[in-house]
Amino acid sequence: MTSHTPPSGPRPPKTRLFSRSSWPEARHLADVLRTETVGGALLLAGAVLALIWANSPWSDSYTRLSHAVPWPGAPWHLDLDVATWAADGLLAIFFFVVGLELKREFVAGELRDPRRAALPVAAALGGMLLPALIYVAVVLSAGGDGLRGWAIPTATDIAFALAVLAVVSSHLPQGLRAFLLTLAVVDDLFAITIIAIFYTADFQPLALLAALAPIALFAVLVQRGRTWWWALIPLAVAAWTLMHASGVHATVAGVLLGFTVPVLARRPRGGGQPATADAGADQGGLAARLEHRWRPVSAGLAVPIFALFAAGVTVRGTDLGALLRDPIVIAIVAGLVFGKSIGIFGSTYLLARFTRAELDEDITWTDLLGIALLAGVGFTVSLLIGDLAFGAGSTADDRVKVAVLLGSVISAGLAATVLSRRNATYRRVAQRERMDADGDGVPDVYQHPDAH
Structure with a gap:
């Protein structure tokens, strides 16, 4: 009998999920997170102000301002009220920045590598399909009234989510932060596609x-x-x-304009090497410069003003019990809280099982559960889709706003509970990621990935 010995040689390394990206990508991520975290705080302030104002003795002034038409009789259907200008006009700036970020991710970011892109794309798909299915199942079981709102619980609000993250877990490992941001970018791409196809x-x-x-x-x-x-x-x-x-929807124009902007730095006129995907976006590409200029406008002005006019729902004199039993409310809350978390966690777990990939050594499945729950914070795009599905001021409008707010708050609270328990571990990881023994400005872990 002849014995066979396995071939010698090193085994191929196993795929690591949520591993650190390159140093330029990490710096870009840090800049984006700082801006979006501040923007998220302003968004929350706008939403809280809207709720207080809409339920105060001065609620009539809120309604009059929201429905005021600055240019009555304007051509091209531009005789819009203030609330619609906030949703259609100011959010175009938000979607322009989304277009720039999408272009950058596909050209020089996580999505340019199909192997790294598979995880956020699969997670985003799972995190959109399951909420939609839950919404449809709940609404159909109650008679089918309101099916047009199936896409409301499919969106993730990155600014709101990052504001929560900054409060409860500011030391989240870089791999998970990158996953959350890339997941939100892919989520925005799918949301834009849904708006363009189904809500025209x-x-x-x-x-x-x-x-x-x-x-x-x-x-x-x-x-x-x-x-x-x-x-x-x-x-x-x-x-x-x-x-x-x-x-x-006019915000699609913002995305298309963002897609046209070049990401990589232009080749110098005197010759020299052309920019590469790894370095070009970090060395003054036009997309990076425009994003740096317009992201603060989007996060600090456009989205908070939209929140001010979109979140103002009056609950005075409302039968809250009947409201919370409404099928549309139940469907949206269940989609955001359960659909997003189970869809993202489940699709990531299945991807790991089928590809035999392992989590990065600093990360646990509990961490992923916290991120999946955080993705249930819908808000901006969910409110926008609600307006498109049912119409601002319609019978279902207030129910949609209550449901989106309630689902987002529940998701944020559950995520905060899960992630805050691991914050001490995150702090140790963050300290290691900041170590720069040779003083060259690049943390050691980005120069020597195996050094710990």
């Missing part, structure tokens, strides 16, 4: 084709490095106006 009303194809002209001119200018504000801003406004007139 009174479609006007000629206006949509016309919107492509200013977008194309915008693309030509930014691809050539021309950042003339007096040309780019009018072109962006023209694209937004025509997109709004087409029936497609």
Whole structure:
């Protein structure tokens, strides 16, 4: 009998989930998290102010301001009230930044590598499909009234989530923070696609084709490095106006404009090596510069003002028991709290089982559960989809707002409970990640991945 010995040689390393990314990516992540955390605090302030104002003795002034029309009789369907301007106009800035971030992720970030992209994409898909299925099941069991809102619990609000994270667990390992941000970016991409396909009303194809002209001119200018504000801003406004007139939600124009901006730094005129995906985005690419300029406007102004006009629901004199038993409310809360967490955690667990991947040594499945629960904070995009599904001021509008707020608060509270228990461990990991023994400005773990 002949014996067979296994071939000698090193075994291929196992795939690690939530491992650290490169140092340039880590620096970009830190900048984004700082801005979004501050923006999340302002978003929360806007939402709280809206709730207090809408339930105060001065609630009539809140309603009058929300429904005031600055330019009555304006052409191109621009005779919008203040609340709609906040949702359609200011959120276009938010979605422009989303477009820039998406482009950067696909060109120079986590999503450029299919192996690293598989995890956040699978998690985002699971975190959108299961909430939608739960919503549909709950609504159908109650008679089917309100099915149009199936997409409301599928979104994650990264600013709100990061504000919670900053309070309860500011030392979360870099791999998990990167996963949360990339997951939210992919989530935004799917949400944009849902809005464009399923929530387009009174479609006007000629206006949509016309919107492509200013977008194309915008693309030509930014691809050539021309950042003339007096040309780019009018072109962006023209694209937004025509997109709004087409029936497609106007914020889609912001995403398309963001997609046109180059990520990598331009090659020097005197020759030299072209920028690479690893370094170019970190060395002054136009997308990075525009994102640095417009992200504070989005996080500090556009989203908080939207929250101020979107979260103002009056509950005075309302039968809260009947409200909480409403099928739409139950469906949204269940989708955000259970659908998002189970969908994200379950799809990640299955991916690890089928690929035989292992968690990074600093991370446990409990940590992932906390992040999955945190992804149930819907808010901004969920409120926007609610407006598109049922109409602002409709019978279902207040129910949607209550449900989104309640589901987001419950998800945030559960996530805070889970993550805060591991904060001491996170602090030790963060201290190790900041160690820079040679003083070159790059932490040792990014130069020597095996050093601990």
